[in-house]
Every structure is written in C-alpha cells, then in structure tokens.
Amino acid sequence: MKKYMDSTLCPKERAKDLLEQMSLDEKMGQITGFMPVPGEMGQLEMEHPHGVGAVSCLWMMGFDSIEEAADFQRNIQKQVMELSEHHIPAVFHLEGLSGVLLREAPNFPSGIGRGAAWDPGLEYEIGSLIGREAAALGVTQVFAPVLDVTRDARFGRHGESYGEDPVLVSALGCAYAKGIHDNRTYLKPESVAKHFLGYHASPNGIHATSVNITERELREIYAKPFQAAISKADLRGIMPAYSAVNGEPITGSKSYLTDLLRTEMGFDGLTVSDYTAVWEMYDRQKVAASLKEAGLRALKAGMDIELPNCRCCGEELKEMFASGKEKIEVLDRAVMDILEAKFRMGLFENPFAAETGSLRKMFHKEGEGELSLLAAQESMVLLKNDGILPLKKEKYRKIAVIGYHADKIHALFGGYTYLSFAEGLFIAKNTMAGVDTGVTDGNTETYPDSIVQKEKPEIEAQARKAKPQIKSLLEVIKDNFNEAEVAYEPGYDFIGTDTSCFAQALKLAAEADLIILTLGGKYGTGSMSSMGEGIDNTNINLPECQELFLKELSSINTPKVAIHFDGRPISSDSAQDIMNAILEAWTPADRGAEAVVNILTGKYNPCGKLPVTVAYNAGQEPIYYNHPNGSSWHQNTKSAFKRYVDLPHEPRYCFGYGLSYTEYSYCCMEIDRKEIKGNQPIHISAVIKNIGSWDGVEIVQLYVQDRSASVLRPNMELAGFVRVPLKIGESRKIIFSLWPDQLGYICPDKNWILEAGEVEILLGSSSEDIRLHESVRVMLDIPVEEKSRKFYASAEILKTPEGRSTDEM
Known part of the structure; x- marks a missing residue:
C-alpha cells in the first residue's frame, strides 16, 4: 500500500508523500474549482483534464430530491478521480448560512435573526444539523458561519452577520463551527468562515469596496471572531473578503492572509477564494496586469x-512554474494545504455521498422542524407593546391583515436560503458574484421609482410547490383565530411608491377591530429583492409606499400590530408613533409564520434582543454602541448642541434591547476579587428573578468599561451573556467567569496587554438598561497572549444552593 493511502498516518504525512509523486499538471488541477451545470458535464474533462481541487454544489438546489443530489455528487466525484493520475477526490462545498440549499432541507432564520436569539446552544444544534446533511451528500466544506462584524444597515448583506459586537459574533460563530466539526459519523465536514477581514466596514454601505481601518480596530474588533473560531473551534476554513483593506485586496495580501492569519493568529487550514475574487484583482481592483499575475499574487499571498472556476490559475500560470520563472514552492504550499485538508476530511476513504439505502436516514433526523420553529421564535424581538400583546382571541371579531408579506411564504425567507436562490429562474439579473442565473424574457418592469424588478407570480407558485408544508402568515392567523372573520388586502409593495391599493386596504382597516400589518422590504438574491448581496440602500427606513400608508392609517382609531420582515431592523417614526405593538421578525424561514402567531397569541413569550444598534435614519450610519470614548452619543464636548440639529445622537433602539411579556429584577451582585493581580478568572454573580406574570427567558448581558487607558478604548464592551429561563416568581443565581486577558487590547508598542487601572463591571438587560454595577482594580499590567486569550465570559446558572446546571457559552 502506498504511504499516502495509509489512514493510520497523520494527514500532513500523507499529504507530503502524495505531493512528492504528483506532476505539475495534477498539482495545477488542485488549486482550482469547478462549478458543474447539469447537462453540461463535458466541461469537467475539457477544463480540468487532470482533476480538480473543489466542486461547487450550488446547482444541487435544482434537484427535487436528496437522492438526485447525491447521485450528482457521486457522478462528478467519479469523473474527477478518474481524471486525476492519483485518483485524488475533490472537496465539495455548499453554502450553509441558513441551511443546506436543497428543497427538502430545513431552513433557519438569517444570521442577524439568530444573532437576536443570543443562543450559542441553538447555533451548535443548527451547525450540527447542517454538517450532518452536508456529510450525507458527500460535502465536506460548509461556507458558514459569517463572522463579519456589521455596523451599517445600508449594507445589503447586513442580515448575514450575527451582529455588531465581536463577543456576540465570536460566541455564536464558535458554537456553529463546533456543530459542523462534531459530525464525525461518515465524513468530516469543515466550516469555512466568511469574510476575512473587515468586509462589512465597507464605506457608505457599498458592497466590496476598499476599506480603511486602523490596525488596532482591525485586530481587536474585526479579527476577533475569526481568532476565537481558530482558537476555540479548530476552524480549518477561511474565505477572504472581496474588499481591499488599507490598500490591499485581501485575496492577494500576504500581510493579511499569511502574516496575520497564519503566523499571528495561528490558522492552519484551507483558504478558498470568494467567487471570482481572484479574477477581480485583475478586472476590478486592477492590482494585477494579467489574469495569470492575479493568480500568482493570490498564491503568494496564501x-x-x-473559486468557482479556473480563470487565473490556468495554463499561463502553469507555464511560469514549468519554465522556472516562478518557484514551484509557491504552488506546492497551496497544494499541500489542499491535500492535507482532503486527508483530514476522510475523502480518500469515503469520497462519495452516502448510498441510497442509508442516505435518507443519515440526512433527516427527528426534530429538525421543531429546531426551525425554536430558532424562529427565539430570533424575534418585541420592540413596542402598549399592553395589546399577547392578543386575547375572544376580543376580536374582525381582523384586517394588510401587507405584501402576509400571504406569501417566500417572503419569510432571506438571502442564502433555498427559496431565495430558486428565484434565480425568474430574475433578470443575479447580484451574487460568479453566479449567472439571470433570465431575459422581456419582462423587466420595475416598481415605481425603483430599480428593483417587479416580482412574477410564478415565484410564489414555485415556493408553494417546493415547500407545500409551509403556511403563510395569513393562513396561520386564520387557523388560530378561527372564530373571527379574517380578511386580507395587500395594500402596498415591498418597495417603491405605488399607492393604488391603499383605498381597499384602508376600507378593510376601518371596518376591523384589529389591524395586523406586515412591513419591510425583501431580503433575498437578485434583481427582485430590495436587500441582499450587491443590493445596498441609502434608505434604512420603511419603503416610501409603506410610510405613506402608515400616515393615512393613523386616522383610523383601531388597535394596530406591526410585524416587520427584512434583513435590517425596522426604523420608522410613523410605525413607532401609531402602532400599538411592533415585532421584529427578520426573515424567519420555514416555521416563521407559526412563530409570529405563537408570539402574538402568547403561546411563546418573546425574549429576543437586538444584536445591532438601530439608527433613526441613514444619516447616523454607521452606528454602534461600543464606539470609542468621546464619540457618537458620548461625544461630550462643550458645544451648545448635544445632538444633531434634526435628530438626537442616540439611536432609535439600543444594542441588546428587547421586550418581554414579563419583567425581571436583578439584585445581589457580588464579585469575588476586587483587586486583579494576574490572569485568574473573576467570578461575577447576581440573582435574577421573574417578577411578572409569564414564564420567560431573560438574556442577562455582562458589560465592561475601562476607566482609563493609554489608548482610546470603547465606551463600553459586551463581555458575556447568558439566557436564563425563569418561571413566574422563580429566582436563579448566575455566575459569570471573566478572565482578565479577555479585556486586553493593543497598546502603543503594538503588544497585547491589560493595563493597570479601574474597570467597571456592569450587568443589564440591554446596553442602556444597566441594573447592577461594581468596579474592580487591575493592580499591574497583565500581558495578553493573542491566540490563547479568552474571547467571552462563560456562565453558570444555579438552580438552587444545593444543585446546579451549567450552561457554557
């Protein structure tokens, strides 16, 4: 047996042996990807005659069953291995942000929605489910989690991130990645974190532009979630961002992909380009004079x-290595990474999808629908409630349901979901790089005063056919209010200025004794969406048609409840003024309609908290709670005005905010050490009590404030959090374990350190609702090791003084 086929050897040793036996042609095949198109499989041999490194599974979404998808994988993998002289299998990859992009796979709320759940345990379960499904299909790379820190709601991909805080993103991202990696029953799938580095800091909220970020902010804020996933979750996959940072495209930056990522941060895995990003260094960013130079720059960078196909790493680049113009070690480094990953994933032992007899049993597990419902319920944030919620069914005899989203199941799904991608059959233009699914049939009519293409009725019909088990919000309302007359009018679109349907909707509203509105845009993919990849916006408020409708609705004195759907949170003066209740639902996916109605009727007590700060309008963007001292709404200068001329500096809704049907008290805060002399954990405890009349879950948030430092520090920072379930009248003691090195930062000499001084410890229900606080003093400077430091505080929940249950974030 050849040494590289000996599974008892470590992946690195096997990869080294195989690399020594490979030809230049076979090596070149490994550094490129292939995006198969059904019916055009002859392209594989034509474009990759010596095998290929990776294969995209994006087109699997076109299959009706997992059996078809598995057959497709097996056929392609067989061809790939036959083309390779050493029968090297390809790595198959798929998107995993909100679920596997297959018709029968469960989908979950968008990243920002799951960020609002503040639930690492939920993320672990979702990651585990997606990893299991991927492995069953022969897929060993899952493109998720999104570890971007997002601070600007104008950015079209705002909804992909877990939120604006690096601790929140780190905790949730690590849990998701661990869920993927803990699948070891068949293949060993790996998580590929996106988008390294600073991608969501794009100026003016524009996708993929050049970003200028200080090195301190880049490392302390934007790199933190990636470092956490590398150190705590054994992250082995990275996708660099499209953007350039401080003048260097990340895809071609040695200082970021090698010096920072591999040397400083200790990453030891596979880096895969975002789709077309290598080519864009030549075509868009113009830092390479030719395609082969773009390919070479990317390889030298790390x-x-x-991906997705070979455009820059082809024959011309091969000739540079063959002629000796470029050192073969540049190529060998990348191929070594690729081979080691393939051995690590178990591909040489199990290169194919599970066989038909075991596939379905492996792919599906009992309870996946309930997990989708739980995720949807936990994601929703109650932003306003004057007491109307939960609704009393017997009180309402005629209910008016109004809004674009209410009778459409596809409106429940955001970007990077199966139904969103399936719209590619009807859109005029795709906005996702590297994917050309646009259809030109002459029908490119747009909504009034908008560039967004009008939706075609076939989209909802297709969604209903693909997901027959899913009900719209209107249908679930009718099911739950079966003794009331429930009537519907669309009223308005998700974008534009059309008011032609106002009259019918207002008439219906005037005749009802309860009005339920759906508000928001459409978060998706392609030219029929108002938000998504490559779909940015200067307006973060409601579409103009909806704002106009709300102003007319204000004269009707009937109870009103608003449900908001989108990839960015609602921000509307009109809604805040006239609605009795506002529920932020994001894009809740499969069980979203049921989750909304469960909250409206009190079957589920909302507990979601905002993972982002919400601006009044785009003029405040970017806005975030952990801004530096002396900035934003903590500017504190001596000027006459402490606000904008036309707005406060403060946000509409603060980070961590969210209402419940019950109330909680905080008391008895204790800190076991007030003087910190070394890197030993500080234990912070308090008692949380449910003092209301509903069972519920309180998300307790731990913040810190550094009172003084040699460099400018954030006004406050999240240090940890914990979900505390409490029955009516129940009390529980929580204990956070906070390590001093978590509070470290880069000092003027570029070293990581926690300087001596006073640190305020705060416990609260949001960043602006601080209930308890105490201070500790760091007695001496504490050196911090960047890679091994703590990234978020762990927490225990004590049931009683005698017995305890431990929840580790």
Missing part, C-alpha cells in the same frame, strides 16, 4: 483554491 490563497489555496480559486
């Missing part, structure tokens, strides 16, 4: 595989 990139391993060009």
Whole structure:
C-alpha cells in the first residue's frame, strides 16, 4: 500500500508523500474549482483534464430530491478521480448560512435573526444539523458561519452577520463551527468562515469596496471572531473578503492572509477564494496586469483554491512554474494545504455521498422542524407593546391583515436560503458574484421609482410547490383565530411608491377591530429583492409606499400590530408613533409564520434582543454602541448642541434591547476579587428573578468599561451573556467567569496587554438598561497572549444552593 493511502498516518504525512509523486499538471488541477451545470458535464474533462481541487454544489438546489443530489455528487466525484493520475477526490462545498440549499432541507432564520436569539446552544444544534446533511451528500466544506462584524444597515448583506459586537459574533460563530466539526459519523465536514477581514466596514454601505481601518480596530474588533473560531473551534476554513483593506485586496495580501492569519493568529487550514475574487484583482481592483499575475499574487499571498472556476490559475500560470520563472514552492504550499485538508476530511476513504439505502436516514433526523420553529421564535424581538400583546382571541371579531408579506411564504425567507436562490429562474439579473442565473424574457418592469424588478407570480407558485408544508402568515392567523372573520388586502409593495391599493386596504382597516400589518422590504438574491448581496440602500427606513400608508392609517382609531420582515431592523417614526405593538421578525424561514402567531397569541413569550444598534435614519450610519470614548452619543464636548440639529445622537433602539411579556429584577451582585493581580478568572454573580406574570427567558448581558487607558478604548464592551429561563416568581443565581486577558487590547508598542487601572463591571438587560454595577482594580499590567486569550465570559446558572446546571457559552 502506498504511504499516502495509509489512514493510520497523520494527514500532513500523507499529504507530503502524495505531493512528492504528483506532476505539475495534477498539482495545477488542485488549486482550482469547478462549478458543474447539469447537462453540461463535458466541461469537467475539457477544463480540468487532470482533476480538480473543489466542486461547487450550488446547482444541487435544482434537484427535487436528496437522492438526485447525491447521485450528482457521486457522478462528478467519479469523473474527477478518474481524471486525476492519483485518483485524488475533490472537496465539495455548499453554502450553509441558513441551511443546506436543497428543497427538502430545513431552513433557519438569517444570521442577524439568530444573532437576536443570543443562543450559542441553538447555533451548535443548527451547525450540527447542517454538517450532518452536508456529510450525507458527500460535502465536506460548509461556507458558514459569517463572522463579519456589521455596523451599517445600508449594507445589503447586513442580515448575514450575527451582529455588531465581536463577543456576540465570536460566541455564536464558535458554537456553529463546533456543530459542523462534531459530525464525525461518515465524513468530516469543515466550516469555512466568511469574510476575512473587515468586509462589512465597507464605506457608505457599498458592497466590496476598499476599506480603511486602523490596525488596532482591525485586530481587536474585526479579527476577533475569526481568532476565537481558530482558537476555540479548530476552524480549518477561511474565505477572504472581496474588499481591499488599507490598500490591499485581501485575496492577494500576504500581510493579511499569511502574516496575520497564519503566523499571528495561528490558522492552519484551507483558504478558498470568494467567487471570482481572484479574477477581480485583475478586472476590478486592477492590482494585477494579467489574469495569470492575479493568480500568482493570490498564491503568494496564501490563497489555496480559486473559486468557482479556473480563470487565473490556468495554463499561463502553469507555464511560469514549468519554465522556472516562478518557484514551484509557491504552488506546492497551496497544494499541500489542499491535500492535507482532503486527508483530514476522510475523502480518500469515503469520497462519495452516502448510498441510497442509508442516505435518507443519515440526512433527516427527528426534530429538525421543531429546531426551525425554536430558532424562529427565539430570533424575534418585541420592540413596542402598549399592553395589546399577547392578543386575547375572544376580543376580536374582525381582523384586517394588510401587507405584501402576509400571504406569501417566500417572503419569510432571506438571502442564502433555498427559496431565495430558486428565484434565480425568474430574475433578470443575479447580484451574487460568479453566479449567472439571470433570465431575459422581456419582462423587466420595475416598481415605481425603483430599480428593483417587479416580482412574477410564478415565484410564489414555485415556493408553494417546493415547500407545500409551509403556511403563510395569513393562513396561520386564520387557523388560530378561527372564530373571527379574517380578511386580507395587500395594500402596498415591498418597495417603491405605488399607492393604488391603499383605498381597499384602508376600507378593510376601518371596518376591523384589529389591524395586523406586515412591513419591510425583501431580503433575498437578485434583481427582485430590495436587500441582499450587491443590493445596498441609502434608505434604512420603511419603503416610501409603506410610510405613506402608515400616515393615512393613523386616522383610523383601531388597535394596530406591526410585524416587520427584512434583513435590517425596522426604523420608522410613523410605525413607532401609531402602532400599538411592533415585532421584529427578520426573515424567519420555514416555521416563521407559526412563530409570529405563537408570539402574538402568547403561546411563546418573546425574549429576543437586538444584536445591532438601530439608527433613526441613514444619516447616523454607521452606528454602534461600543464606539470609542468621546464619540457618537458620548461625544461630550462643550458645544451648545448635544445632538444633531434634526435628530438626537442616540439611536432609535439600543444594542441588546428587547421586550418581554414579563419583567425581571436583578439584585445581589457580588464579585469575588476586587483587586486583579494576574490572569485568574473573576467570578461575577447576581440573582435574577421573574417578577411578572409569564414564564420567560431573560438574556442577562455582562458589560465592561475601562476607566482609563493609554489608548482610546470603547465606551463600553459586551463581555458575556447568558439566557436564563425563569418561571413566574422563580429566582436563579448566575455566575459569570471573566478572565482578565479577555479585556486586553493593543497598546502603543503594538503588544497585547491589560493595563493597570479601574474597570467597571456592569450587568443589564440591554446596553442602556444597566441594573447592577461594581468596579474592580487591575493592580499591574497583565500581558495578553493573542491566540490563547479568552474571547467571552462563560456562565453558570444555579438552580438552587444545593444543585446546579451549567450552561457554557
């Protein structure tokens, strides 16, 4: 048996042996990807005659069953291995942000929605489910989690991130990645974190532009979630961002992909390009004079595989290595990474999808629908409630349901979900790089005063056919209020200025004794969406048609409840003024309609908290709670005005905010050490009590404030959090374990340190609702090791003084 086929050896040793036996042609095949199109499989041999490194599974979404998808994987993998002289299998990859992109796979709320759940345990379960499904299909790379820190709601991909805080993103992202990695029953799938680095800091909220970020902010804020996932979750996959940072495209930056990522941060895995990012260094960013130079620059920077297809790493680049113009070690480094990953994933032992007899049993597990419902319920944030919620069914005899989203199941799904991608059959233009699914049939009519293409009725019909088990919000309302007359009018679109349907909707509202509105845009993919990848916006408020409708609705004195759907949170003066209740639902996916109605009727007590700060309008963007001292709404200068001329500096809704049907008290805060002399954990405890009339879950948030430092520090920072379930009248003691090195930062000499001084410890229900606080003093400077430091505080929940249950974030 050849040494590289000996599974008892470590992946690195096997990869080294195989690399020594490979030809230049076979090596070149490994550094490129292939995007198969059904019916055009002859392209594989034509474009990759010696095998290929990676294969995209994006087109699997076109299959009706997992059996078809598995057959497709097996057929392609067989061809790939036959083309390779050493029968090297390809890594198959798929998107995993909100679920596997297959018709029968469960989908989950968008990243920002799951960020609002503040639930690492939920993220672990979702990651585990997606990893299991991927492995069953022969897929060993899952493109998720999104570890971007997002601070600007104008950015079209705002909804992909877990939120604006690096601690929140770190905790949730690590849990998701661990869930993926803990699948070891068949293949060993790996998580690929996106988008390294600073991608969501794009100026003016524009996708993929050049970003200028200080090195301190880049490392302390934007790199933190990636470092956490590398150190705590054994992250082995990275996708660099499209953007350039401080003048260097990340895809071609040795200082970021090698010096920072691998040397400083200790990453030891596979880097795969975002789709077309290598080519864009030549075509868009113009830092390479030719395609082969773009490919070479990416390899020298530390990139391993060009995706989705070979454009820059082809014959011309091969000739540079063959002629000796470029050192073969540049190529060998990347190929070594790729081979080691393939051995690590178990592909040489199990290169194919599970066989038909075991596939369905492996792919599906009992309870996946309930997990989708739980995720949807936990994601929702109650922003306003004057007491109307939960609704008393017997009180309402005629209910008016109004809004674009109410009778459409596809409106429940955001970007990077199956139904969103399936719209590619009807859109005029795709906005996702590297994917060309636009259809030109002459029908490119747009909504009034908008560039967004009008939806075609076939989209909802297709969604209903693909997901027959899913009900719209209107249908679930009718099911739950079966003794009331429930009537519907669309009223308005998700974008534009059309008011032609106002009259019918207002008439219906005037005749009802309860009005339920759906508000918001459409978060998706392609030219029929108002938000998504490559779909940015200067307006973060409601669409103009909806704002106009609300102003007319204000004269009707009937109870009103608003449900908001989108990839950015609601921000509307009109809604805040006239609605009795506002529920932020994001894009809740499969069980979203049921989750909304469960909250409206009190079957589920909302507990979600905002993972982002919400501005009044785009003029405040970017806005975030952990701004530096002396900035934003803590500017504190001696000027006459402490606000904008036309707005406060403060946000509409603060980070961590969210209402419940019950109330909680905080008391008895204790800190076991007030003087910190070394890197030993500080234990912070308090008692949380449910003093209301509903069972519920309180998300207790731990913040810190550094009172003084040699460098400018954030006004406050999240240090940890914990979900505390409490029955009516129940009390529980929580204990956070906070390590001093978590509070470290980069000092003027570029070293990581926690300087001596006073640190305020705060416990609260949001960043602006601080209930308890105490201070500790760091007695001496504490050096911090960047890679091994703590990234978020762990927490225990004590049931009684005698017995305890431990919840580790």
